Each structure stands twice: as structure tokens, then as C-alpha cells.
Amino acid sequence: MREPGHLKRRALLTGAGAALAGGMASKLLYDRNERSLRGDVFIASASSYSVDLEAKIRDGLRELGIGPKQVSGKSILLKPNLVEPSRQAPQINTNPVLIRAAAAVFKSWSAREVFVAEGQGHCRDTDFVLEQSGLGPVLDDEGIEFIDLNHDELVMTANRFGCTTLRRLALPATLLRRADLIVSMPKLKTHHWAGVTLSMKNLFGVMPGIFYGWPKNVLHHAGIAESILDINATVRPHLAIVDGIIGMEGDGPIMGTPRQSGVIVMGTNLPSVDATAARLMQINPWQVAYLAASSGRLGAIGERHITQRGETITSLAQPFKLLDHPSFASLRT
Numbered sequence: 001m002r003e004p005g006h007l008k009r010r011a012l013l014t015g016a017g018a019a020l021a022g023g024m025a026s027k028l029l030y031d032r033n034e035r036s037l038r039g040d041v042f043i044a045s046a047s048s049y050s051v052d053l054e055a056k057i058r059d060g061l062r063e064l065g066i067g068p069k070q071v072s073g074k075s076i077l078l079k080p081n082l083v084e085p086s087r088q089a090p091q092i093n094t095n096p097v098l099i100r101a102a103a104a105v106f107k108s109w110s111a112r113e114v115f116v117a118e119g120q121g122h123c124r125d126t127d128f129v130l131e132q133s134g135l136g137p138v139l140d141d142e143g144i145e146f147i148d149l150n151h152d153e154l155v156m157t158a159n160r161f162g163c164t165t166l167r168r169l170a171l172p173a174t175l176l177r178r179a180d181l182i183v184s185m186p187k188l189k190t191h192h193w194a195g196v197t198l199s200m201k202n203l204f205g206v207m208p209g210i211f212y213g214w215p216k217n218v219l220h221h222a223g224i225a226e227s228i229l230d231i232n233a234t235v236r237p238h239l240a241i242v243d244g245i246i247g248m249e250g251d252g253p254i255m256g257t258p259r260q261s262g263v264i265v266m267g268t269n270l271p272s273v274d275a276t277a278a279r280l281m282q283i284n285p286w287q288v289a290y291l292a293a294s295s296g297r298l299g300a301i302g303e304r305h306i307t308q309r310g311e312t313i314t315s316l317a318q319p320f321k322l323l324d325h326p327s328f329a330s331l332r333t
Contacts, residue, residue, distance in 0.1 A: 037300040039272025040064055043280070043311040044264040046245050053101035053264075057241065060266040061105065063309045066239070071109040077147075077179035078102055079237075081186040081202050082118045084254055085125075085132030091248035091258035094185050096138040098243050098264070102185065103144055117174055119149030119205050121215035122254075126150070147174050150209035161233035163226035163293070164219075169234050170211040182237040184270065188244030188261060188277055189252035190320055194224050195288040195331055196281065197253050198274040199240035203231045225290040232270060232298055240273040241266050244280065249320040263316050271299030272306045279303075279313050281320035283331045 042060035046053065061067065080094035103114045116139060123129050126148045130136030139146050152172035159169050175182060186202035194201055204216050204227070212218040219227040244263040250256035263280055267273035271294040275285035285291040285301045295301045322328040 037296065037305055039267060039269040039275075039300045039306040040309060041265060041267040041269075041272050041276045041306055042309040043276065043313065043316065044266070045262055045311050045316060046264050047262050049095055049097045049245055053098055054104050056264055057102055057105050057266070058108075060241075060264065060310060064266060064268055066268070068109040071106055071111050071181070073110065073112050074180040075178055076103075076106045076111045076114045076181045076183065077175065078114065078116045078183050078185055079202065079206060080116060080118055080135070081197075081205065081243075081253075082120045082129060082133060082135065083122060085123055085129045087132060087134050089258070090246045091187065091189070091256065092254060093133045093135070094187055094243045095245065096133070096135045098241070098245070099135065099185060100138050100142055100144075102183065102241055103142060112180075113145075115145040115147060117147040117149050117172070117179075117206070119152075119172070119207060119209055121205060121209065124150075124209070124214060147172075149174065149206055152208060154208060154211060157234055159230050159234055161230045161297075163229045164222040166218075166222055166227075166230065169230065170208060171235065172206060172208055175206055175235060181239065182235065183239045183241060184237050185241050185243065187253075188242055188247035188259075188263070188265070188281065190249055190256060190281065190283075190322060191252045192255075192323055194228070194290065195328070196274070196278050196283055196291075198277045199237070199242060199270045200228050200232050200274050200290065200294070203228070203235055203237065206235060207231065225293065228290040229293055229298070232294070237270060239266070239268055240270050242273060242277050244277065247281070247320065249281075249322075251323055257321070259318065259320055261316070261318055261320075263311070269299040271295065271301050275301035275303075276306060276308065276313065280317050282317050283320065283322075287330045 044056040184199040191197040242265040248256040278285040
């Protein structure tokens with residue numbers, strides 16, 4: 001059997017399609033390719049946003065081998081999921097309280113700077129989104145800079161994965177020239193097209209709207225699953241902190257309903273983090289096209305290849321509601 005690094009684009013996507021179709025053979029193929037890969041994921045229980053989130057994040061990062069030595073003197077980019085200008089729907093955007101807690105931890109470990117960067121995909125008025133989401137006031141209070149990635153300087157970068165037909169990706173200069181550590185901070189959500197939207201899908205928000213349109217139409221036309229893979233392979237994010245304290249179920253990423261799930265999921269390998277987060281929603285990651293296709297190439301999604309730290313999946317897993325459509329039935333198998 002050929003190693004995953006030698007799989008061509010057509011074979012990769014065929015495997016992902018087979019996983020969505022529920023093929024056990026596809027799972028076995030990718031699981032075998034993960035034998036040399038390991039992922040460490042920390043799950044923290046957090047009943048509300050009023051608990052000591054700094055302690056939760058600090059403990060989780062230390063369990064993952066991240067502490068002052070790895071952070072001191074570094075430029076830290078926090079990339080939240082900032083979708084809609086809404087304070088009344090806590091299931092839509094990454095909660096500002098969690099973002100503030102993460103920033104506080106990195107600052108306490110002598111990071112050179114901590115800033116927040118996002119290129120929201122729908123509303124073009126960034127100031128309005130920041131104010132209405134509640135993130136703007138928090139950043140002002142904490143003296144944290146915000147970078148609008150939708151209008152950042154562009155750097156044309158070779159597509160390192162090649163799942164789409166896009167030979168180069170237009171990336172913000174901030175990601176490539178300023179950030180030492182890129183932290184994806186998504187919400188725990190289902191998604192009406194991708195199945196789930198977590199730390200990997202969250203990177204759609206680093207792609208500048210001035211180049212890719214609103215809501216990143218060029219990437220949608222190129223293929224959502226394929227674009228997720230290309231972006232993650234090219235950007236190479238370093239860390240994920242998933243806000244699952246209040247998640248979203250049903251018609252995500254915007255029209256779904258809140259789900260009190262009480263978890264924070266952290267890890268340095270995004271496929272492993274997202275596979276764990278999917279299992280916490282009682283969704284089979286092998287049935288999510290981009291997760292199955294990332295197996296063995298971008299990371300590990302098989303349970304036996306992921307070291308789960310902190311709380312157990314079994315103790316916190318909940319069945320998130322899915323859209324009532326045959327295409328979503330396989331996500332439970």
C-alpha cells in the first residue's frame with residue numbers, strides 16, 4: 001500500500017467521498033496510514049463562561065507541552081470564529097470571554113504580543129461586527145489589537161496540498177510575516193454543508209474577502225472540503241482552542257440553535273482536535289469528508305492514534321441535532 005504522502009488529488013478526494021458514503025474500507029485505509037502519527041488533545045469541562053477560563057486554558061496547554069518556554073518572546077495570533085454581528089446568539093461567535101482568557105494566559109507567559117485577527121465572511125462592516133458581537137469592547141478594555149484580514153496585504157503563496165485547482169493562495173501578510181503562533185479558536189458547531197465546522201474550517205476566515213469575496217465565494221466554488229484541506233496545509237496553524245461551552249446544533253454555522261455542551265477542546269494538531277470535537281457531538285469524524293481526507297497527511301483522526309488528556313469523551317459527549325436530510329444520516333454511523 002502506498003503511503004498517504006503519495007496519494008494524488010483524485011485518490012484523496014475519492015477516499016473522502018467513500019468515507020462520506022460510509023465505507024469501512026476507507027476508514028481502514030486511512031487508519032493504517034496514521035500508524036506513524038500521534039495527536040494529543042486536551043478536553044476541559046467548563047459549565048459556563050464565568051468559570052476560571054484562564055486556569056482551564058493554562059492547564060490544558062501545559063498538558064500539551066506548551067508553557068512559558070514555548071511562548072516567551074513570540075507573536076501570538078488568535079483567530080476566532082466571528083461570523084455575524086450578534087450578541088443575542090451565543091452559539092454563533094467565539095465568546096469574547098474565552099478570547100480574553102487565552103490572551104491573558106499567553107501574556108502571562110511573556111509573549112511579545114498577542115493580537116486577534118479575523119476576516120469575517122458575511123457582514124463587510126468589521127467595526128459593526130466587532131461592536132455587536134461584544135468582541136470589540138473586550139479588545140479595547142484589554143488593549144488587544146485587532147487585524148482585519150479581509151483587507152490585509154496579500155502574499156501569493158504556493159498551494160501546498162493541491163486538492164482544489166487553485167495553484168496559489170492569497171494569504172494575509174500578517175499570518176506569514178508577523179505571527180509566530182497561529183491559534184484557531186472556533187465554536188463547536190454542526191454545518192449544513194461540511195457536516196461540522198471546527199478549528200480547520202475556521203481558517204476560512206483567514207482568507208481575505210477582498211480577494212475571495214463574501215462569503216469567500218471563490219473557495220466555495222472550488223469546493224469547501226478541498227479548500228479546507230488546502231488552507232490548512234498551506235497556513236499550517238499551530239494550535240486550536242475550541243469554544244464548546246455553548247455550541248451550535250442543527251442548521252449551522254449561523255441558523256442553528258444553542259447547545260449547552262460545557263467543553264473546551266485544545267490541541268496542537270487540528271485534525272486530531274476536530275475529530276475529538278466531532279466525537280463530543282457524537283458525530284463520526286470518518287464520515288466528515290475533509291477530516292477523513294486529512295487522515296495520514298495532515299494529522300491523525302483515529303481514536304487509537306489520539307492521546308486524550310483531561311476529561312474523557314464518554315463523560316461529556318452529547319448527540320448534537322443534525323439537519324433532517326438523508327445526506328446527514330451517515331454522520332452518526
